[in-house]
Amino acid sequence: MAKRRIEGSFVALITPMNADGTIDFGGFRTLLDFQERHGSAAVLIMGSTGEVSMLMPEERRAVIDRTIGMKSGRMEFWYGCTGPSTDQTIDYVRYAAAAGADGAIIAAPPYICAPEDDITAFFLEVADASPIPIGIYNNPPRVKTDLTHTAILRLAEHPNIVVNKESTARVGQIAQTVAGNPDMSLMCCDSPTLGLVVPLMSLGGHGTANMSGNLIPEEMAVISTPWKGWQDASAFRDAWITNLPMLHFTYSAINPVAVKSLMAAVGLPAGPLRKPLRPLKPEHLQQGLEICRALGLDRKYGYKLPTASAAAE
Secondary structure: OOOOOOOOEEEOOOOOOOOOOOOOOHHHHHHHHHHHHHHOEHHHHOOHOHHHHOOHHHHHHHHHHHOOOOOOOOOOOEEOOOOOOOHHHHHHHHHHHOOOOOEEEEEEOOOOOOOOOHHHHHHHHHHHHHOOEEEEEEEEHHHHHOHHHHHHHHOOOOOEEEEEEEOOOOOOOHHHHHHOOOEEEEEEEEEOOOOOOOHHHOOOOEEEOOHHHHHHHHHHHHHHOOOOOHHHHHHHHHHHHHHHHHHHOOOOOOHHHHHHHHHHHOOOOOOOOOOOOOOHHHHHHHHHHHHHHHHHHHHHHOOOOHHHHOOOO
16 A cells, blocks of 8 residues: 655744743744645644754653644644654654654754664664654755665655655755655755755655745745646746745755744744854845845735844844
8 A cells, every 4th residue: 555645845844932942832823824824735843943953852842742732634743853862763753643743754863973774774763663654854964874865765665654855965866766666755855055856846756845935835835736737847947936045045044044033034933043043144134034025925924024224133
């Protein structure tokens, strides 16, 4: 039996915070409603965009407990469950499953820079222990471990691994993975510098797991729509080219500094970054505000666009 497929825009949500640095659960509800209204198929809560590595274990459990109650059923809720070890990752996955999560996304544990064989075994062990579907995230820019397409195809044979998100810098891996016809949803991050989105979608990819959807959810929904005909390809091209300035901006600082800083500036519930991360400098932030203005996002989404002088204050 073929696995179920996730298609479309899978938005890696920020973690909104109050001025005192605590988690803003009212802000979470606003952001989740915003994503649901604007066409996102799923959200990833507590991925790298959600500053997960700087959340305390009790905060991670609280986020799962509180946000799962905001689920309406029209959009899937997945949770970043990577821990510093295999056992801790399994604990997070089982906690999310017990709360009612639709699935869990896991990457290689950070900092250890483990070899491919060790991380392949890690993914398989977590998938064996998980009561819910698993998505794997090949994210060498963050964790150094970089899975080859042969490892990904091997992982796709596991009945519980249903999503692969690519952030490798090797564009050719996209074609090699697609050619293997794995039984899983094939997605990639939306970084235009990595250049994965165009080849993935043109070769039959199922969507993107993106962070720019925090700011342009409808646009990312178009970009993330699988191509079933020339109309999808044409809509993709127009949306990709039009929104390329925003895509470059959201990746102009380490994730999630640019996207979260701009969200706060336009009036979305975002709050401060966790230290030691710091917000964008005013002149950098102003570039994002000008992109919002040029794209008409103030008219479309009701964003507040302060003047250059106000943004600098």
